[in-house]
Amino acid sequence: MRTLVVDHPLVAHKLTVLRDETTESPTFRNLADELVTLLAYEATRDVRVEDCAIVTPVAPTTGTKLAAPRPLVVPILRAGLGMLDGMMRLLPTAEVGFLGMVRNEETLEASTYAERLPDDLSGRQCYVLDPMLATGGTLAAAIRFLTNRGADHITAVCLLAAPEGCARLEDELAGLDVPVTVVVAAMDERLNEKGYIVPGLGDAGDRLYGVVG
Numbered sequence: 001m002r003t004l005v006v007d008h009p010l011v012a013h014k015l016t017v018l019r020d021e022t023t024e025s026p027t028f029r030n031l032a033d034e035l036v037t038l039l040a041y042e043a044t045r046d047v048r049v050e051d052c053a054i055v056t057p058v059a060p061t062t063g064t065k066l067a068a069p070r071p072l073v074v075p076i077l078r079a080g081l082g083m084l085d086g087m088m089r090l091l092p093t094a095e096v097g098f099l100g101m102v103r104n105e106e107t108l109e110a111s112t113y114a115e116r117l118p119d120d121l122s123g124r125q126c127y128v129l130d131p132m133l134a135t136g137g138t139l140a141a142a143i144r145f146l147t148n149r150g151a152d153h154i155t156a157v158c159l160l161a162a163p164e165g166c167a168r169l170e171d172e173l174a175g176l177d178v179p180v181t182v183v184v185a186a187m188d189e190r191l192n193e194k195g196y197i198v199p200g201l202g203d204a205g206d207r208l209y210g211v212v213g
């Protein structure tokens with residue numbers, strides 16, 4: 001597994017406002033959207049492309065286009081939905097599949113409550129969107145889900161990660177014969193006793209969409 005922390009002053013600035021507890025949902029949503037577009041630029045560095053012939057107003061030439069099959073973007077509901085538009089801005093022709101997953105806040109185990117994905121992902125490049133990589137349980141399960149269906153290249157785009165979650169992911173994916181890259185705006189210090197990222201930004205889903213009971 002490859003982890004890429006995007007080191008850029010605009011990312012750092014926007015992330016700082018995002019973390020601030022006084023930042024309200026509308027601003028939080030806008031910042032998450034902008035941050036993802038910045039991360040997407042790095043995350044798509046190895047998107048598959050092929051040559052194509054075109055004619056400019058001056059001369060024929062060989063250009064580059066996204067290769068078939070189209071990449072699949074997979075936001076993890078709920079919080080990953082806040083990253084979808086920002087990703088699609090750079091990959092407007094990608095397909096989108098959905099995975100609904102929730103972490104039990106007592107056991108910290110992730111479970112899947114919804115799925116709308118192609119049955120066959122053979123040969124597909126997948127971009128998984130989830131703002132928080134905390135214990136890593138959710139992302140590990142999502143990656144397993146996609147590779148069990150045949151996905152052969154996974155890039156996860158996250159806003160924040162904890163070192164403990166990255167280590168677990170590395171462990172769980174050790175036998176996997178599929179390249180996995182995690183692109184993240186910042187690697188935080190640690191998890192607290194409740195499995196929250198420190199200093200983090202709190203519950204990403206709640207900050208985007210409000211507290212659910």
Ligand SMILES: O=P(O)(O)OC[C@H]1O[C@H](OP(=O)(O)OP(=O)(O)O)[C@H](O)[C@@H]1O
Pocket residue numbers: 076077078079080101102103104108110130131132133134135136137138139165195203204205206
């Ligand atoms: O790395 P983990 O320890 O598994 O935790 C990370 C998960 O927790 C959050 O989702 P949550 O379960 O709060 O669902 P939500 O998006 O509906 O709020 C977050 O968006 C990740 O999916």
Ligand SMILES: O=c1cc[nH]c(=O)[nH]1
Pocket residue numbers: 132134195196197198200201202203204205
């Ligand atoms: O810090 C955390 C950990 C898990 N999920 C979140 O939304 N935030």
Ligand SMILES: [Mg+2]
Pocket residue numbers: 079203204205206
């Ligand atoms: Mg949540």
